[in-house]
Amino acid sequence: MDARDLELRNATYRRFVELGRAPTADEAAAVVHWTAEEVRAGWQRLHQQHALVLNPATAEIRMANPFSAVPTAYRVHAAGRWWYANCAWDAVGVCAALKADGRVEASCPDCGEPLVVHVRNQQPDRTDLLFHCLVSAAHWWDDIVYT
Amino acid sequence: MNLFRSEEHVARWLGGRKPGATIALAKLSELAHAWWADRVSPDWRPHTREQNQAILDRLDLRGDFWRLP
Numbered sequence: 462m463d464a465r466d467l468e469l470r471n472a473t474y475r476r477f478v479e480l481g482r483a484p485t486a487d488e489a490a491a492v493v494h495w496t497a498e499e500v501r502a503g504w505q506r507l508h509q510q511h512a513l514v515l516n517p518a519t520a521e522i523r524m525a526n527p528f529s530a531v532p533t534a535y536r537v538h539a540a541g542r543w544w545y546a547n548c549a550w551d552a553v554g555v556c557a558a559l560k561a562d563g564r565v566e567a568s569c570p571d572c573g574e575p576l577v578v579h580v581r582n583q584q585p586d587r588t589d590l591l592f593h594c595l596v597s598a599a600h601w602w603d604d605i606v607y608t
Numbered sequence: 609m610n611l612f613r614s615e616e617h618v619a620r621w622l623g624g625r626k627p628g629a630t631i632a633l634a635k636l637s638e639l640a641h642a643w644w645a646d647r648v649s650p651d652w653r654p655h656t657r658e659q660n661q662a663i664l665d666r667l668d669l670r671g672d673f674w675r676l677p
Contacts, residue, residue: 462654474648512654527644548609553637554644570610571617578611578633583641585633592636593618594609595628598664599677608609 462510469493469503470512474525478559481542483522483530514605524605527554534570539563548608549592556580629673639667 462470472492476484486497486504493500501520508515514524522530529535529545535552537544540561546552549567556563565578579586596608611633612618618630631639642663646652657676664674 467653471650471652474652475650478648510654527640527647549611550609550636550640551644553640554647557641557644558647560645567611569613569617571612571621574613576611576613580637583637585637587633589613590633591612591615591618591630592609592633593612593621593628593630594673595622595625597628597673598675599672602677 462507462512466503466506466510466512469495469500470507473504473507473513473522477522477525477528477530481544483525483528485521511602511605527551527558534567536566537563538566550594553578553580553585557583629669631669635667635669639663639669642667 469489473484473489476488476492480488486500490497490500495503504513504515504520504522507513513522514526515521516523524530524547527546527550529547529551531545533545533547535546535549537546537552537555539556540559544555546555552565552567562579562581565580567576568574569576576590578590601608612621615630618627643660661676664670664676
């Protein structure tokens with residue numbers, strides 16, 4: 462990743478956190494002083510490097526891991542705001558990235574039972590719940606949305 | 609990558625599919641904090657494969673399942 466793309470990546474994440482949602486290309490362009498077209502091309506390069514994930518249909522941001530730009534089954538309240546995460550790992554990751562305590566809301570994929578986890582000082586308050594990762598590490602990026 | 613109430617719920621959800629890996633939520637939290645803590649830092653740099661593999665290894669997430677490409 463070259464210095465310009467690193468600048469775009471970090472500016473994109475900064476705006477995501479400031480806005481509480483994915484920035485548009487115009488919003489990111491205003492930060493890095495590029496054109497929106499240059500930002501879109503940069504995002505494509507970052508997507509290829511797994512630094513973020515674009516929606517293939519719109520070229521807008523789908524994931525800025527651990528954050529999700531679209532609603533998911535994993536909601537997190539942290540740093541005074543609600544966020545969507547891409548999965549359970551990312552839900553706790555939102556707390557980690559924001560260096561904040563948080564409340565994770567999800568449901569058991571098997572039975573639909575609502576699950577609530579408070580993360581305080583990096584510790585979850587539930588010891589009964591389990592995390593299952595279906596796809597092996599070698600294949601996480603084969604289809605990251607499925608993973 | 610989901611949270612479940614118990615092993616029984618994982619098995620029922622899998623419905624005959626090959627299981628992946630199941631870990632305790634406390635371990636997941638350790639993993640998430642090691643993996644994502646720098647993600648919005650202004651000084652963030654891409655992790656190398658070796659850095660990420662070291663995180664998994666340090667948490668004793670070993671074996672073929674946890675081997676990054």
